[in-house]
Amino acid sequence: xKPFTRLDGLVAPLDRANVDTDAIIPKQFLKSxxxxxxxxxxxxxxxxxxRGEPGMDCANRPLNPDFVLNQARYQGASVLxxxxxxxxxxxxxxxxxxxxxxxxxxxxxxxxxxxxFNNCFKNGVLPIVLxxxxxxxxxKQAEATEGYRLDIDLAAQTVTTPSGEVIAFAVDGERKNxxxxxxxxxxxTLQYTEQIKAYESRRRAEAAWLFI
Amino acid sequence: MTTPQTLYDxxxxxxxxxxxxxxTALIYIDRHLVHEVTSPQAFEGLKLSGRKMWxxxxxxxxxxxxxxxxxxxxxxxxxxxxxxxxxxxxNCAELGLNEFRMSDHRQGIVHVIGPEQGFTLPGAxxxxxxxxxxxxxxxxxxxxxxxxxxxxxVMATQCLWQTKSRGMLVKVDGDLPQGVTAKDIALAIIGRIxxxxxxxxxxEFGGSAIRALSMEGRMTLCNMAIEAGxxxxxxxxxxxxxAYVEGRPxxxxxxxxxxxxxxxxxxxxxxxxxxxxxxxxxxxxxxxxVTWGTxxxxxxxxxxxxxxxxxxxxxxxxxxWERALAYMGLTAGTPIAEIAIDKAFIGSCTxxxxxxxxxxAAVARWASGQGRKVAANVKLAMVVPGSGLVKAQAEAExxxxxxxxxxFEWRDPGCSMxxxxxxxxxxxxxxxASTSNRNFEGRQGQGGRTHLVSPAMAAAAAVFGxxxxxxxxxx
Numbered sequence: 001x002k003p004f005t006r007l008d009g010l011v012a013p014l015d016r017a018n019v020d021t022d023a024i025i026p027k028q029f030l031k032s033x034x035x036x037x038x039x040x041x042x043x044x045x046x047x048x049x050x051r052g053e054p055g056m057d058c059a060n061r062p063l064n065p066d067f068v069l070n071q072a073r074y075q076g077a078s079v080l081x082x083x084x085x086x087x088x089x090x091x092x093x094x095x096x097x098x099x100x101x102x103x104x105x106x107x108x109x110x111x112x113x114x115x116x117f118n119n120c121f122k123n124g125v126l127p128i129v130l131x132x133x134x135x136x137x138x139x140k141q142a143e144a145t146e147g148y149r150l151d152i153d154l155a156a157q158t159v160t161t162p163s164g165e166v167i168a169f170a171v172d173g174e175r176k177n178x179x180x181x182x183x184x185x186x187x188x189t190l191q192y193t194e195q196i197k198a199y200e201s202r203r204r205a206e207a208a209w210l211f212i
Numbered sequence: 213m214t215t216p217q218t219l220y221d222x223x224x225x226x227x228x229x230x231x232x233x234x235x236t237a238l239i240y241i242d243r244h245l246v247h248e249v250t251s252p253q254a255f256e257g258l259k260l261s262g263r264k265m266w267x268x269x270x271x272x273x274x275x276x277x278x279x280x281x282x283x284x285x286x287x288x289x290x291x292x293x294x295x296x297x298x299x300x301x302x303n304c305a306e307l308g309l310n311e312f313r314m315s316d317h318r319q320g321i322v323h324v325i326g327p328e329q330g331f332t333l334p335g336a337x338x339x340x341x342x343x344x345x346x347x348x349x350x351x352x353x354x355x356x357x358x359x360x361x362x363x364x365x366v367m368a369t370q371c372l373w374q375t376k377s378r379g380m381l382v383k384v385d386g387d388l389p390q391g392v393t394a395k396d397i398a399l400a401i402i403g404r405i406x407x408x409x410x411x412x413x414x415x416e417f418g419g420s421a422i423r424a425l426s427m428e429g430r431m432t433l434c435n436m437a438i439e440a441g442x443x444x445x446x447x448x449x450x451x452x453x454x455a456y457v458e459g460r461p462x463x464x465x466x467x468x469x470x471x472x473x474x475x476x477x478x479x480x481x482x483x484x485x486x487x488x489x490x491x492x493x494x495x496x497x498x499x500x501x502v503t504w505g506t507x508x509x510x511x512x513x514x515x516x517x518x519x520x521x522x523x524x525x526x527x528x529x530x531x532x533w534e535r536a537l538a539y540m541g542l543t544a545g546t547p548i549a550e551i552a553i554d555k556a557f558i559g560s561c562t563x564x565x566x567x568x569x570x571x572x573a574a575v576a577r578w579a580s581g582q583g584r585k586v587a588a589n590v591k592l593a594m595v596v597p598g599s600g601l602v603k604a605q606a607e608a609e610x611x612x613x614x615x616x617x618x619x620f621e622w623r624d625p626g627c628s629m630x631x632x633x634x635x636x637x638x639x640x641x642x643x644x645a646s647t648s649n650r651n652f653e654g655r656q657g658q659g660g661r662t663h664l665v666s667p668a669m670a671a672a673a674a675v676f677g678x679x680x681x682x683x684x685x686x687x
Contacts, residue, residue: 016535017528018407018507022652027633031278031292033252033299035360045654052658054292083528085408088441089650090631091343092250093359114411114443115343115357122361172375174236185361186263189369192230192238196266196371199229199240207226209464209472210242210336 002124003182007105007152009078011142012069019082020089021116025098029054038094039101043069073146081138082109086127087116096123106152108159110135121175122185126154128169154180216482218379219448220414223354223479227337229371239374241366242336245322246273246309248300249633250341254364255303265307266370272331273304273311276321277633281596281623284314293634320599320625323347323561327431328601330460334449334476339366344561344649346437349446350430351453352479354414356443378488380413380442381481384421386495391682393571394429395563395647395666397421397493398436399501403511405491410442413489416481417447421495427456428567435562436649439508448480500682502548503651503664505536510651512548514669514681520544539653540661541641549679551663554642556586556593556674557656558620558667560630563647564598566605568667572647573611575671575685576618586619587677594621594636596628620674632657645673 029041031054040058047070049062063070069077080099086109087095096119099107105125110132112120120127130138141161142148151160154176159167178185204211217225230238251273258265265271278293288294297314304311312319318329323344326332332348338355339345341363348355362372382401402409415437417430425433430447437445447453454473457463464472499513510533512519521537521544524530537544542551558564558572572595579585586593595615597603603625606612612622629636630648638644638660647670648655651662665673668682 015531017532020507020650020652022631022650022655026654026658027631030249030633031290031296033256033296035253035256045658085411085441088407089343089438089652091341091345091357091359093253093341093361096359111408111411113408113441115359119359119361122359172236173234174232174373185373186261186365186368189238189365189371189373192369192371195230195238196240196369200370203240207335207472207475209468210333212462212464212468 001122001182001184004105004124004126004154004179006154007078008149009106009152010074010076011079011081011148011150012074012077013081013139013142014068015083015139017083018085018088021087021092021095022089024087024095025092026052028052030092030094035097036101038098039103042098042102043067076103078103078105079150079152080104080107081135081142082107084110084132086112088113091115093119093122096120096125100125108135108138121179124179124182126152126179128152128159130167130169134167216484218481218485218487219352219416219446219479220354220379221485223335223337224376226335227354236373236375238371239337240371241339242270243331243338244271244366245326245338245340245345246271246363247277247322247342248275248296249277250360251303251363252296252299253360254367257364258367263368265367268308270370271309272326272329273300273309274319274322274325275300275314277627277631279314279626280634281626281628281636284624290635317600317604320602321561321564321627323435324564324598324602327351328460328599330457330463333457333463333472334453334479339372343438344435346443346445347431347435347561349434349437349444350427351457352446352449352476354444354446357438377414377444378412380410380415380489380491381487382415382417382491382493383419384417384493384495385419386421388421388495388498389683391668391686392498392500393666393668394425394432396498396501397495398433399503399508399511399664400493400498401491402436402440402508403501404493405440407439407507407509408441410437410440413442414444414446415440415442417445418481422447423450426567427452428565431565432562439649449476500666500669502669502679504540504542504548505533506539506651506653507536508649508651508664510536514548514679516548518542518544518546518548549681552589552643552678553645553673554589554591555638555644556590556670557629557644557646557648558594558670559596559598559628560648561598561627562649563667564596564602566602568647569595569597569602569606569611572667572671573614575668575675576614576620578685579618579675580614584675586674589677590674592621593619593674594623594629596623597625599625618675629656631655645670645679
C-alpha cells in the first residue's frame with residue numbers, strides 16, 4: 001500500500017449528503033477483474049453526459065459542465081470535501097480505488113459510512129471526520145477562494161487552512177501507523193499465526209459443529 | 213454474578229482471537245461467501261504474494277451479480293461479465309473451493325443460498341464482499357459486509373481486525389396489520405432513524421413483531437440493516453431459527469447437531485443487558501411503505517403525498533429533497549398512489565425467497581381471478597427467484613403459472629435488476645416498483661427511477677399500473 005504522510009492539496013467541494021458508492025463508481029465498471037484504472041469512471045453518471053460503458057475512451061466523452069469536479073479551478077484536486085454519510089451503500093472497494101486513481105488521497109466529511117471508511121485505509125486514502133460546522137466553514141472557504149488548498153499532516157493529525165488555522169482530527173492509532181508506513185495488513189496478521197491456531201483448537205473442542 | 217450480555221456481546225466474545233489494548237481485536241471468521249464481483253482482485257493478491265488459503269472449507273462461492281436471467285443455456289453474452297464469472301470458476305477450481313456454478317441447480321444470490329444450504333449457522337461469524345451480508349444476522353449470527361482487501365485478508369488469515377460496535381436495540385412490538393410485511397418494517401425503521409442512524413452500531417431487532425416474523429421475514433429485515441448504516445443486524449435464535457436450519461445439507465448432524473442446538477438456545481440478549489441506543493416502533497401503526505426519493509430514508513406510507521422541500525428539517529436536506537424530486541420526476545403534493553410505473557421487479561437478496569414469491573403470486577392470482585393482467589402501461593413485470601432451489605419450490609407450488617397467467621415474466625435466479633450488472637436494467641426516465649434495497653440514482657440503470665416496496669405492493673403496482681394500497685386490494 002502507498003504510504004500517506006503529509007499532503008498539501010487542492011480542495012474540491014462536493015456539496016451533497018449521502019453520496020453512495022454506486023454514484024462514486026457505477027456498477028458496470030465493477031466487471032473489471034483489475035484493481036486499477038477506475039479513475040476515469042469516478043462519478044461517471046454525474047461527470048459525463050453520455051452513458052458510460054467499460055472500455056470507452058473517456059478523453060473523448062462529453063463532460064457535464066454542471067458537475068463541480070469538471071470545473072477548471074478544481075482540476076488536480078487531491079482533497080475531496082464532502083457532506084454527511086459519504087460512501088454509503090454497497091461495500092465495493094472499487095469506490096476508494098476510483099477516488100485514489102482519480103487523484104484524491106484525502107476525503108473530509110462530517111461522517112462516513114462504516115465499510116467505505118474502512119476500505120479507504122486499505123488503499124492509502126485518509127478519510128477525515130470533522131465537525132459539521134467546521135466542514136461547513138471549509139466548504140464556504142473553498143468555494144469562495146480559487147486555488148484553495150489544505151495542508152494535511154497525518155503524523156500530527158492536523159488540517160491547516162491557508163489562513164493558518166490548525167484543525168485537529170482523530171484517527172485510530174493502529175490505522176494511522178499502517179497508513180504512515182504503508183504496511184501490509186495480511187503480513188502483520190500472520191504474525192499472530194500461533195494465536196489463530198490456538199483459537200481454532202479451543203473452538204474445535206467447544207463448537208465442533210463449526211468445523212465440519 | 214456475571215454481567216448481562218447482549219446477543220452481539222456473546223457473538224463477539226466467542227470470536228476474539230487476540231485483543232489489543234486500544235480496543236481493536238482480531239476476530240475469527242467461520243464462514244465466507246464469495247461471488248464474482250468483489251473477489252478477483254483478492255484471489256490475484258493472494259497469488260501475487262504467494263499466500264495460501266487458511267481454511268478453504270469455510271468458503272461457499274457462486275456467481276450471482278452478472279448472471280443472465282433468461283436464455284442461460286446460451287451462456288453470458290457480455291464478454292466482460294463472462295470473463296468475471298469465468299475468473300471465479302477458475303479461481304475456485306484452482307483452490308479447491310466449493311462453488312455452485314451458473315449451471316448448478318443450487319446457484320443463486322449468495323444471501324439466499326447461504327441460509328438455504330445450512331452454510332449460515334447461528335452463532336457463527338460470516339462475511340462476504342457484499343454489504344447485504346447483514347442478512348445472515350437473522351440466524352443470530354454475526355454477519356457483515358467487507359471490501360475486497362478484507363476478502364483477501366480472510367482468505368489468508370481466517371481473521372479480521374475489528375473494533376467493537378456500539379449496541380442498538382430496535383424493538384418492534386404489536387401485531388402487523390394484514391398486508392404489512394418485514395419489508396415495510398425495515399423501511400419504516402430507516403424512515404425513522406435515517407440512512408446513517410445505525411452507523412457505528414450493531415443492531416439487534418427484537419420485540420413481539422420480530423418474534424412473529426418467519427425466518428424469511430427476519431432475513432429481509434436484517435438485509436436492510438445496512439441501509440440504516442448498520443453493518444450488522446441480528447435477531448435472537450428461537451425455535452423457528454432451529455427448525456429452519458435442521459436437515460439442511462451443510463447443517464450439523466447427530467451429536468454435533470445436539471451440541472449446536474444447546475448452544476444456539478443461549479443466543480439471545482440477557483434480560484438486563486444494556487444497549488447504547490434503543491428505538492421503539494409499534495407494529496400496528498406501520499403501513500405499506502413506498503420510497504419517493506433517491507435514498508431509502510426518503511420513504512412514506514402509501515396513503516401519503518410526495519413531500520415539499522420547503523418542509524425539510526434543514527438546508528442540506530432541503531437541497532437533497534429538491535434534487536431527489538428532480539431526478540425522480542415528481543412534484544411535491546402528488547399522492548403516492550397516483551404515481552404510475554413503467555416496470556416492476558420482484559427479486560433481490562431482500563425479497564426473492566419463497567415467502568416473498570408466495571405473497572406476490574397471491575396478488576397475481578387475485579388479478580387473474582378478476583380478469584386482470586399486468587397493466588397496459590407497464591412494459592415489464594419480472595419475477596426473479598433468489599436461487600435455483602427457490603425457483604424449483606415455487607414451480608412445485610405452481611407460483612410460476614400464477615405469475616405468467618397474469619402477465620409477469622418468470623426468470624432464472626440472480627441479483628438481476630437490483631443493481632443491473634446483467635442485461636436487466638431500467639432505461640433513462642423509467643420508473644420501477646422494486647422489491648430491492650436501494651433507490652440510489654442510477655442503481656437500476658442510468659437515469660432509472662426506483663421506488664422500494666414489498667413484494668405484494670410491487671405485484672399490485674404492476675397490475676394497477678400505479679401504486680395502490682395493498683390493504684385495500686386484500687379487502
